Amino acid sequence: MQTGIRLNKFIAESGLGSRRTVDEMIGEGRVDINGITVKTLGVRIDPEKDKVTVDGETVRKPTRKVYILLNKPKGIITSVSDEKNRTTVIDILNIKDRVFPVGRLDYDTSGLLLLTNDGELANLLMHPSGEIRKTYHAKLSKPLEEKHRIRLSEGVFLEGKRTAECEITYLKKNSRLDVLVTIHEGRNRQVRKIFESYGYFVRELERTSYAGIEAGNLKPGEWRMLDKTELETLYKMTGLSAGTGETGAKENSE
Ligand code: URA
Secondary structure (H helix, E strand, O other): OOOOEEHHHHHHHHHHOOHHHHHHHHHOOOEEEOOEEOOOOOOEEOOOOOOEEEOOEEOOOOOOOOEEEEEEOOOOEOOOOOOOOOOEHHHHHOEOOOOEEOOOOOOOOEEEEEEEOOHHHHHHHHOHHHOOOEEEEEEEOOOOOHHHHHHHHOOOEEOOEEOOOOEEEEEEOOEEEEEEEEEOOOOOOHHHHHHHOOOOOEEEEEEEEEOOEEOOOOOOOOEEEOOHHHHHHHHHHHOOOOOOOOOOOOEOOO
């Protein structure tokens, strides 16, 4: 019988990233166990005995889990840190808890972004098999022709691989410049690229719904904690048994 827990699971649960991100950290040689760098995936540790560090910092299990919904403004990087010192989503949250973004929104895209330190949930939400639905409001450079709406909804080839079917509806009765697009994949700049493949330029893009969760009164730059019902829905969607963590975050000023 195998003992202990997987290194990537332990680190992800401490709030440093999804398991996939943690695997990258391991591959980059940033993780040590008892002072020895490990680059192999699949290693197991005993959390009671082994000392794990990432970039020299000891990894500890978080005592509480937080789930934050941010209305990301345009011009902010979806990242924990930025080598060019640009403002990140973490900077604008300004909280003590160490959280990371679940997936990403482009620099120029605004709208809903989930941030958490629950690596297990984040991992499942980001995995393609979860087919988590995301809805975007796109403002196009020219009115979308009905025949193009139908073809784009059926999926298009991007970089040699077909996108899955998606839903595209017109937002307004009298204009075909504003559309709502619902996808369940997360390919790089997917919404912009599917329109570009048919000669439309996306002038503005805003994510208006994530896994059925909507912004409510959140203005760009504002955030709130997920409520219990929203969290339970995410747990159900991903097949996790129950949300065990709190949803709250500690204000930096505390
Ligand atoms: N699709 C895009 O093109 N950009 C995003 O930020 C998200 C989805």
